[in-house]
Each structure stands twice: as structure tokens, then as C-alpha cells.
Amino acid sequence: xxxxxxxxxxxxxxxxxxxxxxxxxxxxxxxxxxxxxxxxxxxxxxxxxxxxxxxxxxxxxxxxxxxxxxxxxxxxxxxxxxxxxxxxxxxxxxxxxxxxxxxxxxxxxxxxxxxxxxxxxxxxxxxxxxxxxxxxxxxxxxxxxxxxxxxxxxxxxxxxxxxxxxxxxxxxxxxxxxxxxxxxxxxxxxxxxxxxxxxxxxxxxxxxxxxxxxxxxxxxxxxxx
Amino acid sequence: xxxxxxxxxxxxxxxxxxxxxxxxxxxxxxxxxxxxxxxxxxxxxxxxxxxxxxxxxxxxxxxxxxxxxxxxxxxxxxxxxxxxxxxxxxxxxxxxxxxxxxxxxxxxxxxxxxxxxxxxxxxxxxxxxxxxxxxxxxxxxxxxxxxxxxxxxxxxxxxxxxxxxxxxxxxxxxxxxxxxxxxxxxxxxxxxx
Numbered sequence: 435x436x437x438x439x440x441x442x443x444x445x446x447x448x449x450x451x452x453x454x455x456x457x458x459x460x461x462x463x464x465x466x467x468x469x470x471x472x473x474x475x476x477x478x479x480x481x482x483x484x485x486x487x488x489x490x491x492x493x494x495x496x497x498x499x500x501x502x503x504x505x506x507x508x509x510x511x512x513x514x515x516x517x518x519x520x521x522x523x524x525x526x527x528x529x530x531x532x533x534x535x536x537x538x539x540x541x542x543x544x545x546x547x548x549x550x551x552x553x554x555x556x557x558x559x560x561x562x563x564x565x566x567x568x569x570x571x572x573x574x575x576x577x578x579x580x581x582x583x584x585x586x587x588x589x590x591x592x593x594x595x596x597x598x599x600x601x602x603x604x605x606x607x608x609x610x611x612x613x614x615x616x617x618x619x620x621x622x623x624x625x626x627x628x629x630x631x632x633x634x635x636x637x638x639x640x641x642x643x644x645x646x647x648x649x650x651x652x653x654x655x656x657x658x659x
Numbered sequence: 660x661x662x663x664x665x666x667x668x669x670x671x672x673x674x675x676x677x678x679x680x681x682x683x684x685x686x687x688x689x690x691x692x693x694x695x696x697x698x699x700x701x702x703x704x705x706x707x708x709x710x711x712x713x714x715x716x717x718x719x720x721x722x723x724x725x726x727x728x729x730x731x732x733x734x735x736x737x738x739x740x741x742x743x744x745x746x747x748x749x750x751x752x753x754x755x756x757x758x759x760x761x762x763x764x765x766x767x768x769x770x771x772x773x774x775x776x777x778x779x780x781x782x783x784x785x786x787x788x789x790x791x792x793x794x795x796x797x798x799x800x801x802x803x804x805x806x807x808x809x810x811x812x813x814x815x816x817x818x819x820x821x822x823x824x825x826x827x828x829x830x831x832x833x834x835x836x837x838x839x840x841x842x843x844x845x846x847x848x849x850x851x852x
Contacts, residue, residue, distance in 0.1 A: 437796075437842065437845075438815060440792075440793055440796055441796070441800065441811060441815055442815050443793065444793070444796065444797045444800055445811070445812050445815060447797075458744055458747045458748055458751065459735065459736065459738045459739050459744055460738065460739075461747055462739035462740070462743035462744045462746070462747045463662075463738045463739035463743075465739075465743065465825065465826075466662070466739050466740060466743055467828045468662060468738065468739050469738075478809060478813075478826065479805075479809060481813065481826070482809050482812040482813055482816070483812075485816075488816055488817070488818070489754070490747065490750060490751060490754070491818075491822075491826070492817070492818065492822065493699075493700055493703055493750045493754075494743075494746060494747055494750060495822045495825055496699070496703055496822075497695070497696050497699040497700065497703075497746065497750070498825075504691070505690050505691055505694045505717070506714075509714055509717065509718065510686060510687070510690050512718065513686055513690070513717070513718055513721035513725075514682065514683045514686050516682075516718075516721050516722055516725040517674070517679055517682035517725045517729060518725070519677030519679070519728045519729075560766075560767035560769075562767075562769035564769070564771050566771075573769060575767045583767075644771065645771070646769055646770065646771055647768075647769070647770040647771075648767060648768070648769055649767065649768040649769075649770075650766075650767050651766060651767075651768075652766075
């Protein structure tokens with residue numbers, strides 16, 4: 435195993451449950467170097483273990499070369515009509531303002547749960563890597579629009595530094611074999627399947643190399659925003 | 660200290676007071692930025708073919724901001740620039756919407772179920788040696804200080820060196836150098852064990 439691979443294994447063992455995510459102002463302040471050193475260190479520590487915040491930060495940094503483009507006047511005019519303040523809310527905002535003026539305004543940045551712990555791309559494609567000697571097997575489950583899932587398999591031989599063809603992969607549900615494919619150019623794509631428990635079996639010639647179980651299910655205890 | 664300019668602060672105050680003209684000024688100021696960020700997020704999430712969604716998400720985002728007397732917008736307390744905060748909000752809003760569109764919330768578990776023992780890469784002795792090596796490395800990593808461990812974790816979690824440079828407020832060369840030094844330090848730690 436390469437050093438980086440080994441380090442990833444070690445950090446995945448160490449990975450603890452990330453604490454609550456910083457609010458958006460804190461996160462933006464972090465990227466603009468506007469936080470106190472203590473808070474900055476706290477956000478960076480959180481970032482190490484929170485994939486959701488990592489994704490947000492990556493997308494933020496990837497949209498830095500801002501190229502402002504024209505937006506249709508029709509849409510602009512439409513969104514301009516969206517703001518409909520009412521008198522009660524105006525009074526309420528005045529009361530809120532009065533209270534906020536008399537409250538203590540020291541360092542108010544705090545860590546609060548602001549979004550779910552899972553990000554959209556993780557919802558769409560689920561991937562996994564496993565070593566089934568001598569291959570590095572990458573499995574992907576792609577969520578299609580119509581509640582069906584497509585399973586992709588890729589086998590790479592690190593000794594030969596190439597994708598491996600000729601490997602047979604069987605997709606089974608329970609004892610029933612749904613499909614059996616031979617990898618071409620290292621890859622195979624199975625017919626879409628519904629949610630459930632599946633088994634991928636890897637065979638080379640007549641040797642059984644190993645299996646990967648895939649469980650596609652509804653998530654329990656969705657974290658509330 | 661607030662990062663808001665006087666104009667921005669006045670604009671938010673006027674929106675808070677329910678001035679429609681202020682809302683329109685806000686739309687004129689930030690519409691293009693928001694539109695760009697939503698489009699870019701969709702592109703980066705591999706939704707190039709769904710670019711017509713930009714208009715829908717754009718309008719939905721402004722509805723989100725305008726709700727409840729623009730409470731979300733006026734809750735901004737100025738601890739970062741208004742533009743950066745809006746960018747993060749728009750990215751997160753787009754991601755949330757994509758998630759909702761993808762239907763039910765799902766998860767997939769993968770588990771290695773069986774390995775043919777005759778096909779194992781190592782003899783039992785080699786496997787033991789490999790495990791010992793990993794344990795030694797783990798011990799070496801635990802001897803690094805917290806900052807160094809965090810740096811390695813972030814380095815290995817998919818950020819590019821130029822992105823890490825922005826996270827560490829430095830330049831990419833420093834990131835490469837720091838990583839190379841840490842690798843060297845780990846090697847020395849391993850030698851000394």
C-alpha cells in the first residue's frame with residue numbers, strides 16, 4: 435500500500451462524528467480570514483471530519499472565478515415582486531431591532547446545526563473501493579430518476595497498472611443470479627435494479643475471488659435542518 | 660467588527676423596514692452573482708444537462724430570501740462580506756434542492772463479504788508484517804501535532820493544493836512544501852522507532 439493509502443486508512447479509523455456545522459456566516463468568514471485565530475482553528479478542525487462542509491467549501495472555492503452573466507430581465511422583474519412586507523411584520527422587525535440593540539454583542543459566532551449531514555452528490559452516486567486481490571475494485575451505485583439504481587463495477591490491477599478485463603462479476607439477489615457480466619476494458623454496468631440487498635461475486639476463470647454486499651435502503655433518522 | 664459597508668448596512672436596514680425599493684436594489688445588485696453561483700454548482704454536480712433548472716432554482720432562492728419579511732436576509736450580522744455569505748447560502752440552497760429532487764433519502768452500504776483465502780495477497784506472516792507496518796505508521800502519525808494531523812487529513816480529503824492554500828491563507832507552493840516536509844518527518848519518525 436502506498437503511504438497516502440495507508441494514511442487514509444488510519445484517518446478513516448480515527449474519524450470521529452463531526453460536531454454541529456458552523457453557520458454560514460462563520461464558514462464564509464473563515465474563507466475570508468475574518469475569524470479570530472481560535473474560531474478559525476475550530477472551523478478547520480470541523481472541516482477535517484465533516485464531508486458536508488467540505489463539499490460546501492469546495493463548491494465555494496470552485497466558483498471563485500466569478501463570471502457574472504446576464505440574467506433575463508423577465509426573471510429579474512419577477513423576483514423583484516416577491517418581497518411583500520406587511521405592517522405587522524414591520525412592527526415586529528422594529529421590536530426585534532430594539533431587542534437586538536440592547537443585547538450583548540460580543541463574539542456571537544456559534545456552531546449550530548444548519549444543514550443535513552449528507553450532500554446531494556452523495557445522494558446521487560454512492561461509491562466504494564475494496565481490495566479483492568489482486569484487483570482494486572470500485573463499485574458505484576447510481577440513483578436513477580425512476581427509483582431504480584444502476585450498479586457499476588470497475589477493476590484495476592495495480593501490479594499491471596491497468597484496468598482488468600476478463601473478470602466475471604455475478605449480481606445476485608439472495609440465491610437468485612440476476613445478471614452475470616464479463617468486464618470489458620475493466621468495467622461492467624448492470625441493468626437497473628430497485629432498492630434491496632444485492633451481492634456482487636467476483637470470479638476469475640473458475641476461482642472465486644471475493645464478494646461485495648450492497649444494501650440500498652431508505653435512510654433512517656434523517657438529520658433535520 | 661462588521662464587514663458590511665455603510666451602503667450594504669443601510670440597504671439591509673431599509674429591507675428590514677419593509678421598503679420595496681430596497682429589495683429591488685438588492686435584486687439588481689446580487690442577481691447576477693446568485694445566478695452564476697447556482698449555475699456553477701449545477702455544473703460541478705454534473706447537472707450540465709439540467710441547466711434550465713437554473714431559472715427555477717434562482718427564483719426559488721429569492722422566494723426563500725423574501726419569505727417572512729426577508730427575515731433570512733436581514734438576520735445577516737456582518738461577520739463576513741455580504742457577497743460571500745450569499746454565495747454560500749445559494750450553494751447550500753441549490754444542494755438542498757437537488758437532494759429533494761432526487762426523491763427519497765437513501766443510503767447504500769457496501770460490505771466485503773468473502774475472500775478466497777488462497778487468493779490472499781500475503782502469507783500469514785506477511786499479513787502480520789503489513790499490519791505491524793500500519794500500526795507503526797499510525798503511531799508515527801499520532802506523534803505529529805494536532806495541526807500537522809489536520810493538515811494531512813485535509814490534504815487527503817480531496818482538496819486541491821490551491822484550494823488548501825485558500826483554506827490556510829497561503830500560496831499553493833507552501834502547501835506542497837508542507838506536505839513534502841510532513842512525509843519526511845513521518846519517515847524519520849518511522850526510522851527512529
